Amino acid sequence: MRILPRNYSIVRAVLFAIILSFVGFRTTPIGAYTVVDHDVYYHGGSLQFQILVPDAAYNSQIFLLTDSSSFFIANSKDIGLLVNLADPSTVGLNPGDEFTLGIHVTPTGYYFRMGEGSSNPDGVAHGRVNYLPNHLTLIGFEDVFGGGDFDYNDVQVQVAGDIGVGQIPEPSAMLLFAMGLPLMALLGSRIHLSDRKKA
């Protein structure tokens, strides 16, 4: 069966979209966007945390939670404080692991964590993740049981480093990406050839 040049364009566009989705899934997105109730993953490299101004009466302790430890980062009212974690594997965070910040709301004793609400005592998502350009992420929390007013600014932490909604891609995804580029080039050249034949 002969595929018309017009169909090559469609195939190429679909391939391009698939490849873009894999690339986008792998890295921190180019454009800013926000997620709530969604797991986040660490991709590797150093991490730097900065405490931003909270809008809350309560003070909370902020932790990086891993399989092996609860690494204390800072208090939510240590405004402006910078904490650098040059090698997160020293606290048990390895590439591909879920990236989880948790808060201990000191006055009430509650513990909440970012990610899916099911991991919190009230079943509510307490963390909001704002992806900004250049590997910057703003993470905000609600600090009251049940979620409060859901403006997610009771605790605010800016993270500089490679974290994202996608896990490190499976080898099959990378293979598809590697195969996609020459395929696109081939399709592109065939379209030009058939256009020239028509002319």
Ligand SMILES: [Ca+2]
């Ligand atoms: Ca709030």
